[in-house]
Amino acid sequence: MLIVMKPDAAASDIQRVLEVIETLGFRGHAMPGENRTAIGVTGNSGSIDPAHFENMDGVAEAIRVTKPYKLISKDLRPERSAVKVGTATIGGKDLAIIAGPCAVESHEQLFSAAEVIAASGAKFFRGGAYKPRTSPYAFQGLGVEGLRMLAEVRDTYGLNIVTEAMDEHGVDAIERYGDCIQIGARNMQNFSLLKYAGKTRKPVLLKRGLSATLDELLLAAEYIMAEGNYDVILCERGIRTFGNHARNTLDLSVVPAVHRITHLPIIVDPSHGTGHNYMVTPLARAGVAVGADGLIIEVHPKPDEALCDGSQALTPIQYGELVAQVNELFTLIKQPSVIEATVS
Numbered sequence: 001m002l003i004v005m006k007p008d009a010a011a012s013d014i015q016r017v018l019e020v021i022e023t024l025g026f027r028g029h030a031m032p033g034e035n036r037t038a039i040g041v042t043g044n045s046g047s048i049d050p051a052h053f054e055n056m057d058g059v060a061e062a063i064r065v066t067k068p069y070k071l072i073s074k075d076l077r078p079e080r081s082a083v084k085v086g087t088a089t090i091g092g093k094d095l096a097i098i099a100g101p102c103a104v105e106s107h108e109q110l111f112s113a114a115e116v117i118a119a120s121g122a123k124f125f126r127g128g129a130y131k132p133r134t135s136p137y138a139f140q141g142l143g144v145e146g147l148r149m150l151a152e153v154r155d156t157y158g159l160n161i162v163t164e165a166m167d168e169h170g171v172d173a174i175e176r177y178g179d180c181i182q183i184g185a186r187n188m189q190n191f192s193l194l195k196y197a198g199k200t201r202k203p204v205l206l207k208r209g210l211s212a213t214l215d216e217l218l219l220a221a222e223y224i225m226a227e228g229n230y231d232v233i234l235c236e237r238g239i240r241t242f243g244n245h246a247r248n249t250l251d252l253s254v255v256p257a258v259h260r261i262t263h264l265p266i267i268v269d270p271s272h273g274t275g276h277n278y279m280v281t282p283l284a285r286a287g288v289a290v291g292a293d294g295l296i297i298e299v300h301p302k303p304d305e306a307l308c309d310g311s312q313a314l315t316p317i318q319y320g321e322l323v324a325q326v327n328e329l330f331t332l333i334k335q336p337s338v339i340e341a342t343v344s
């Protein structure tokens, strides 16, 4: 059920609708938009009679939702959402650039990367303290010690910290030290982790699963939002296909598809999407060209010495060139005539 309020509905009308939803044993999610507020109802196993709401003050209409998702949908919020991450936003009028090493390795490595990222004008810094590695013998990350270093980067450079949680303990630790909880591809359908992240008040960067469909990605976002955390950013990071020229196949067609269905922002990860240093910049440009709200890029001061994902890491110089190129492209793309022509 989706309850659309009239543009002039009072705050008390919205409150009253939320109370009735609660009395019925369900949960109401109020989403303010530019022109009106809509309220999504979750927690019902069957359909709800619209008559409960239709005659209430301030209600324009009560609509049964037939799609599998409710809260991510543009029916609930027709405008695109801008998600606040620390002191900046993702999905607003600026191209969001999140950059940094795959993993936090040492104080020296981290700060030398952070200096470059801050100088580039990016507002977000990445670096994993908990690493989901294929081999149990590979570097697993520095844990809380790494998170403390990331917090120091924020304090020194004013960069907002995006870092991965692999479990509930990681979510708690990032609530304390970070600004955005990354849920990695391998955990996209870890439903208990999604629910747990939905109970926090930190934004969540949700990466597409290794072989997830768009519906599966959107329903994973819905899990987080159904718990009351509406600050979700989607990320296309490539999926596994039969191709072996790249680590993954970066599925850029998902970007306009996402913008058609959901108000949530989507960013592109050309680092994991390709796995090769020489492919990262061209695919970053492509991501911006198809309308991504941002990019997440792996950068290492010395890629040859990286403990994780060195083959896809950009050098600081390559990264600086990438930023200059994508910013120029974004200025072109964000012109209203271009956006209207590409997204409907």
Ligand code: PEP
Pocket: 102, 128, 132, 183, 184, 185, 186, 207, 237, 272
């Ligand atoms: C990462 O961002 O370093 C990472 C492990 O990404 P993914 O979950 O997309 O593989």
Ligand code: MN
Pocket: 102, 103, 272, 298, 308, 309
């Ligand atoms: Mn990585």
